[in-house]
Amino acid sequence: MSTEPILLIVRRGALRRFAALERKTSHLDVKVIWDRRQRTRRQAAGVMRHELRAAERRAPQPPSWQLADFTISVPKASSGST
Numbered sequence: 736m737s738t739e740p741i742l743l744i745v746r747r748g749a750l751r752r753f754a755a756l757e758r759k760t761s762h763l764d765v766k767v768i769w770d771r772r773q774r775t776r777r778q779a780a781g782v783m784r785h786e787l788r789a790a791e792r793r794a795p796q797p798p799s800w801q802l803a804d805f806t807i808s809v810p811k812a813s814s815g816s817t
Contacts (some may be wrong), residue, residue, distance in 0.1 A: 739810035740766040747772075749804035756805065 743760065745753045747770050756767045800806050 738764070740764045741810070742808040743767045744770050744806050744808060746770055746800065746804040752804045 741764065743756050743765055745756065745767060753767060753769070756765075760767065797806050
């Protein structure tokens with residue numbers, strides 16, 4: 736049975752943090768990756784768009800994103816049992 740690794744998603748440009756996490760987790764089932772986002776999706780280039788949703792669906796950023804330049808993504812447990 737193969738499990739997905741825990742992801743450590745590092746803020747763009749945090750080169751030292753990325754290298755340190757890779758080095759310190761090399762013996763663990765952890766994958767260190769860069770955040771792929773270029774900018775906030777809701778930002779239109781100078782244009783205000785009508786928002787169809789009444790409330791924001793995204794969760795607030797975890798404290799580790801602001802304090803340590805990374806966040807953790809733990810894979811969901813498989814729901815099927817054999």
